[in-house]
Amino acid sequence: MDTPASLGLPSSCDILVFGGSGDLALHKLLPALYHLHRENRLPADTRIFALARSQRDNASYLALAERNCRAQVARSDFSAEAWRSFAQRVEYVAMDASQSADFGRVAKALKRTEGRVLVHYLATAPSLFAPIAQNLKIAGLAGPLARIVLEKPLGHSLESAVTINQAIGEVFDESRVFRIDHYLGKETVQNLMALRFANTLFEPVWRNGHIDHVQITVSETLGVENRGSYYDHAGAMRDMVQNHLLQLLCLVTMEAPVRFDAEAVRNEKVKILQALGPISGQDVQDKTVRGQYTAGHIGGQEVPAYWFEKNVDNDSDTETFVAVQAEIDNWRWAGVPFYLRTGKRMAKKCSEIVIQFKPVPNSLIGNGAGAANRLWIRLQPEERISVQLMAKAPGKGMQLEPVELDLNLAQAFSTQKRRWDAYERLLLDVIEGDSTLFMRRDEVEAAWSWVDPIIKGWHEHYLSPRPYPAGSNGPEQAQTLLELQGRRWLE
Numbered sequence: 001m002d003t004p005a006s007l008g009l010p011s012s013c014d015i016l017v018f019g020g021s022g023d024l025a026l027h028k029l030l031p032a033l034y035h036l037h038r039e040n041r042l043p044a045d046t047r048i049f050a051l052a053r054s055q056r057d058n059a060s061y062l063a064l065a066e067r068n069c070r071a072q073v074a075r076s077d078f079s080a081e082a083w084r085s086f087a088q089r090v091e092y093v094a095m096d097a098s099q100s101a102d103f104g105r106v107a108k109a110l111k112r113t114e115g116r117v118l119v120h121y122l123a124t125a126p127s128l129f130a131p132i133a134q135n136l137k138i139a140g141l142a143g144p145l146a147r148i149v150l151e152k153p154l155g156h157s158l159e160s161a162v163t164i165n166q167a168i169g170e171v172f173d174e175s176r177v178f179r180i181d182h183y184l185g186k187e188t189v190q191n192l193m194a195l196r197f198a199n200t201l202f203e204p205v206w207r208n209g210h211i212d213h214v215q216i217t218v219s220e221t222l223g224v225e226n227r228g229s230y231y232d233h234a235g236a237m238r239d240m241v242q243n244h245l246l247q248l249l250c251l252v253t254m255e256a257p258v259r260f261d262a263e264a265v266r267n268e269k270v271k272i273l274q275a276l277g278p279i280s281g282q283d284v285q286d287k288t289v290r291g292q293y294t295a296g297h298i299g300g301q302e303v304p305a306y307w308f309e310k311n312v313d314n315d316s317d318t319e320t321f322v323a324v325q326a327e328i329d330n331w332r333w334a335g336v337p338f339y340l341r342t343g344k345r346m347a348k349k350c351s352e353i354v355i356q357f358k359p360v361p362n363s364l365i366g367n368g369a370g371a372a373n374r375l376w377i378r379l380q381p382e383e384r385i386s387v388q389l390m391a392k393a394p395g396k397g398m399q400l401e402p403v404e405l406d407l408n409l410a411q412a413f414s415t416q417k418r419r420w421d422a423y424e425r426l427l428l429d430v431i432e433g434d435s436t437l438f439m440r441r442d443e444v445e446a447a448w449s450w451v452d453p454i455i456k457g458w459h460e461h462y463l464s465p466r467p468y469p470a471g472s473n474g475p476e477q478a479q480t481l482l483e484l485q486g487r488r489w490l491e
């Protein structure tokens with residue numbers, strides 16, 4: 001069995017969660033740390049400090065954390081005994097991260113830092129990233145064993161991302177900066193690399209000569225929930241496309257890295273981001289669609305329009321849906337359209353990639369004209385990989401029909417234990433100091449360089465979001481985007 005030592009983890013570690021009482025900390029980070037503790041995967045001497053401004057004592061913080069953890073963790077994985085021992089690791093410290101003086105209180109709570117790995121997890125608004133880094137330095141908490149984890153979104157534009165990156169870089173060298181995109185911690189997303197680089201089957205056809213187009217969809221049925229004030233300033237382009245969708249695009253299209261390590265993998269990803277064809281001017285109208293949900297039905301329940309969500313402006317023109325036709329100007333991918341699509345309050349929750357191969361060159365067999373293979377990579381809700389093949393339908397003649405070769409990854413690995421949540425994997429990687437699954441500075445900036453002109457173009461051309469009813473597949477214009485090229489979204 002893997003032990004913390006066999007995984008290369010240090011023997012002692014302090015994890016400081018700035019924003020420790022927020023949604024992300026309570027719903028994702030604490031449950032992930034609880035799982036790691038319960039399965040003995042944390043370094044034995046690990047302490048967790050939750051930091052936020054509100055005055056509350058440790059007992060009331062732990063009660064809050066336990067309530068949330070119970071709600072997030074499967075009933076079979078939650079035990080009162082495991083929680084009690086986990087809670088002994090956790091301490092709440094009331095502090096204001098924008099105030100230098102309060103970091104003295106943090107250092108005092110830590111007591112001993114000598115020889116200990118220090119993980120500063122910034123689960124706060126990005127406006128606090130630079131002040132926190134500076135204040136950590138002043139308080140002597142940014143030494144060589146200290147790492148900083150930055151949650152997305154890293155800024156709201158290229159300019160703000162550069163400013164944040166510079167400020168962080170003055171305190172932490174790049175190898176100690178972990179820009180998290182939790183999509184990269186998902187097993188299925190990592191499986192994309194296994195599929196491509198551990199199988200010879202696909203490589204010869206993984207290029208423009210054989211692939212007609214690629215679709216990447218990340219859709220949610222949820223609305224903005226409690227995150228209206230953040231989302232209304234961000235929108236789907238900044239919240240999803242700039243990070244998750246572009247990361248998926250990179251993994252589908254990057255060249256094989258020379259090694260599987262942080263620098264080699266990220267070198268290949270950044271080349272893709274730099275090769276993205278710019279979309280600006282008229283192209284913004286022709287190659288992108290913005291949408292915003294109106295009232296509709298999800299799972300039989302009536303849900304309100306985006307305008308009526310909590311903390312959203314009632315004349316907001318923030319997009320809750322984006323479709324983009326992207327192109328990669330390199331030898332392998334020139335001429336292949338990549339259709340990216342994401343939205344809230346859509347018909348179904350799913351993350352999937354469809355590789356549509358070109359049709360056979362002539363209709364040698366039966367009704368084979370236009371027959372083409374298709375590879376579906378489903379990341380959510382089920383992890384499946386399926387290949388659509390053309391087969392002869394039983395009976396007389398040569399009638400062809402598409403059939404699926406279907407691999408359900410959860411079933412294929414059913415003997416294994418509980419599948420890790422993305423945050424568990426990523427937290428362990430930070431403790432270990434492995435940044436392969438985190439975004440490097442140039443990657444984040446290259447992604448913003450591509451996204452910024454699109455957002456600017458929307459404003460210059462007054463491209464308001466097109467309405468779509470909650471529970472649908474997005475605005476009609478998104479269908480038209482593909483139909484004009486003789487294609488359709490594969491639902």
Ligand code: NDP
Pocket residue numbers: 018019020021022023024025028051052053054095096097098122123124125126128151152153227230
């Ligand atoms: P919340 O608003 O729920 O939480 C913010 C947290 O920060 C609270 O604990 C708040 O507590 C604390 N806080 C605010 N100001 C300060 C300050 N000056 N000093 C110390 N603590 C402070 O936000 P989320 O948890 O939803 O999100 C946090 C960040 O993570 C955001 O940037 C978000 O975009 C990102 N993110 C969130 C995800 C999610 O699922 N929620 C997913 C991916 C990214 P208090 O008011 O007591 O200070």
